[in-house]
Amino acid sequence: MSTADLELPVDVPSTALFTDRYELTMLQAALRSGAAHRHSVFEAFTRRLPEGRRYGVVGGTGRVLDAVQSFRFDPPVLEFLERERVVDGPTLEWLAGYRFTGDIWGYPEGEVYFPGSPILRVEGSFAEAVLLETVILSILNHDSAIAAAASRMAVAAGDRPLMEMGARRAHELAAVAASRAAYVGGFRSSSNLAAGFRYGIPTIGTSAHAFTLLHDTERDAFTAQVESLGRDTTLLVDTYDLTEAVRTAVEVAGPELGAVRIDSGDLLLLAHRVRQQLDDLGAKNTRIIVTSDLDEYAIASMAAAPVDAYGVGTSLVTGSGYPTCSMVYKLVARGADADPAGPLTAVAKKSMGAKTSVGGRKWAARRLDADGVAEAEVIGTGALPADLADHQLLVPLVRGGQITGREPLDAARTRHITARATLPLSATQLSRGEPVIPTETHIPR
CATH class of the missing domain: 3.20.20.70 (Aldolase class I)
Structure with missing residues (x-):
């Protein structure tokens, strides 16, 4: 059990600048137009799995929660934004009091996912939620890629232990995150002492x-x-x-x-x-x-x-050829005002090509056959079908700005083993193939 996953260290620096400039310029324009306070729903998902992969693995959820908690615009950050003329005075004043006060739901860490799975759902004002886009995606894309590679290696290794040894093949901070994600995916230890110190992962060497x-x-x-x-x-x-x-x-x-x-x-x-x-x-x-x-x-x-055991470095920390999961963070619904209980309008990008998305706040469930084997990932809007009520995938992670979803890292590791075991046997094949189960979308007309 890692105490670091249960309580954010007091010396964690602000994550507010782990973002793209256009998040702040959108905020400034939305404050100007009066739309910044509209209740909004964003979802993080991927349109496809990396080529040939049968399933994805959710990694980094605990780190996302840490990043949300430490997303603060402290004086040095505000001074930088003012000096660089990134945003105007009223926006700086708004940022000075920034705290995320909304809700976040998501697939729990270690769970498997498929194309279209709403891995993370962020609800709050547009102003609060839009600023989290880049930091959430950078964590989920990196950690999920490493966790998926680790899972494939764990399947190949069987009962033989896997040791993570990739620190010298990655950015020093990414290496620590990779050790954590590898542990979720099935590795038993790491050569990285920072990972051992921060997350309680057994170290070797x-x-x-x-x-x-x-x-x-x-x-x-x-x-x-x-x-x-x-x-x-x-x-x-x-x-x-x-x-x-x-x-x-x-x-x-x-x-x-x-x-x-x-x-x-x-x-x-x-x-x-x-x-x-x-x-x-x-x-x-x-x-x-x-x-x-x-x-x-x-x-x-x-x-x-x-x-008796394997030590893996370069291939693991680079996602075994796929260092990102191509997750996106899209606005899928908005209200007419700030009322979170008010009616929502589904919104979605409708451009040509493969970048279209499905609007509306979504639920997600996994349908199992009579033997308890997964047969479909089901996502939709509106009412959840009664037969899927016991198979929902989204869990509360943040309620009213208060983090509720922290858990020991070993819980995510155990969850992944359990989730992978419910997939059809072909999920463990290393040969290229399509996602092991289809994604069904239920959108009321």
């Missing part, structure tokens, strides 16, 4: 090739590590000659050696050779960990190999 190269001999390096970290440590055995290194590792640590790590070469072939050598040396319980540019396909190819 022992030594790199530099440690071996530092010492006069490989034996000296292994001896130093075992004396410092114990016989249960993991020794990196591919700096020089792999066979000689494994022999030396067992001589130094004894058959109680915790693990060896292979970081280069034909991992499938080498894992078999190393397993045989370890067994012959009496180190039958010594585990084999493989790293080196792994992705879900490489992991799947080693399903029959004597591998």
